[in-house]
Amino acid sequence: GENVEQHPSTLSVQEGDSAVIKCTYSDSASNYFPWYKQELGKRPQLIIDIRSNVGEKKDQRIAVTLNKTAKHFSLHITETQPEDSAVYFCAASPNGGATNKLIFGTGTLLAVQP
Amino acid sequence: EAGVAQSPRYKIIEKRQSVAFWCNPISGHATLYWYQQILGQGPKLLIQFQNNGVVDDSQLPKDRFSAERLKGVDSTLKIQPAKLEDSAVYLCASSLIGSAGNNEQFFGPGTRLTVL
Numbered sequence: 671g672e673n674v675e676q677h678p679s680t681l682s683v684q685e686g687d688s689a690v691i692k693c694t695y696s697d698s699a700s701n702y703f704p705w706y707k708q709e710l711g712k713r714p715q716l717i718i719d720i721r722s723n724v725g726e727k728k729d730q731r732i733a734v735t736l737n738k739t740a741k742h743f744s745l746h747i748t749e750t751q752p753e754d755s756a757v758y759f760c761a762a763s764p765n766g767g768a769t770n771k772l773i774f775g776t777g778t779l780l781a782v783q784p
Numbered sequence: 785e786a787g788v789a790q791s792p793r794y795k796i797i798e799k800r801q802s803v804a805f806w807c808n809p810i811s812g813h814a815t816l817y818w819y820q821q822i823l824g825q826g827p828k829l830l831i832q833f834q835n836n837g838v839v840d841d842s843q844l845p846k847d848r849f850s851a852e853r854l855k856g857v858d859s860t861l862k863i864q865p866a867k868l869e870d871s872a873v874y875l876c877a878s879s880l881i882g883s884a885g886n887n888e889q890f891f892g893p894g895t896r897l898t899v900l
Contacts (some may be wrong), residue, residue, distance in 0.1 A: 676826075702887050713788075714827065759821065760825050762845040763887065769839050770815060770887050772878060774826030 672697040676775030683750050684741060684783050691778045693760035694742040702763035703743050704772070705725045709756045717758075718745070757781035786810065788892035790876050796898045802864040805895045809878030815839075817889060818851055818861050819875040827875055833859060834881075862887070863897075871899045 673696040683689050695703075704719035720727045720734045720743065727734050731750075736743040747754055759778050762771040789808040809816050816832050819827035830849065831893050836856040844851070848867070853859040860874040863870055873896050877889040 674826075704887070704889075706891075713893050715891070716888055719887070729814065763828075768883070770889070771829060771832060771840055772827075772889065774828070777824070777826050 672700060672762060672773040674760060674762050674773050674775045676760050676778060678778060679756050679776065680779045680781070682781045682783060685750060687750055689747045689750055689754070689780055689782075690779075691745045691758055691760070692742060692773050693762075694740075695762040695773075696741065696760070697764040698738075698741065699766045700741075700762040700764050701736070702770075703768050704761050705734060705745050706759045706761065707756045708759065710776075714734050714759060719747070725760075736781075747780075750780075751756060755780055755782045788876055788878055788890055790874075790892040792895055793893060794896050794898075796900065797866055798900050799868055800865040801805055802862065802886075803866055803897060804860050804862045805874050805876075805897075807861070807892060809826045809876070811889055812880070813878035814856075814881055815879045816859050817877040818859070819877065821873045821875055821894070823872070828842030829884070830861070855869075857879055864895075866897075866899045868899050871897055 676693045701722040706714035707717045708714040731748045733746040757777045760775040804805040816830050818830045821827045831841040831851045833853040847867045851861045875894045877890040879889045
């Protein structure tokens with residue numbers, strides 16, 4: 671079955687710096703890759719997603735890149751702010767997204783130091 | 785629009801007891817998901833419903849876990865009997881449909897279960 675690996679598990683950056691989180695997936699038929707942000711004690715919330723027919727997507731300070739050949743995708747946050755501090759999860763939808771099932775990575779705890 | 789609702793928010797039980805969680809998805813969302821999130825891990829899909837039918841329950845421990853969505857709207861997840869390792873946050877999510885196109889899953893606030 672699909673397996674999603676996520677690195678690093680923790681990331682500490684200074685306010686204003688960039689942060690990069692990387693994920694790899696195993697199912698070459700995966701076609702949808704969302705990123706969720708989860709603040710402490712809160713529900714996961716979608717921040718950006720990308721489909722397999724696109725190589726890069728950007729939304730203000732957040733961007734996601736996808737390399738289908740290497741089966742990895744990354745989240746880039748520029749000009750980080752203290753409110754970016756949270757756990758970030760990547761996910762992949764295997765089997766061509768036939769059922770919209772998501773397999774999540776293990777999460778990255780991002781700490782932005784003011 | 786109102787989000788995904790879950791209750792209770794917290795539950796503490798002793799091992800071998802039973803517990804039930806309730807979820808009301810966003811109005812009009814055909815697909816409903818139950819996830820288990822153990823501390824320090826990502827959500828793991830337990831079961832997925834499309835209307836009132838089961839799409840995927842491959843990760844559901846069927847000897848102790850059960851779930852239903854009888855009228856295709858709200859859903860209940862039950863654990864009987866509970867084990868210590870069931871301590872986790874149980875998240876409910878919903879999406880418009882369960883196939884490529886409208887993929888975004890909206891999560892509820894979760895139920896934090898502690899088994900003593």
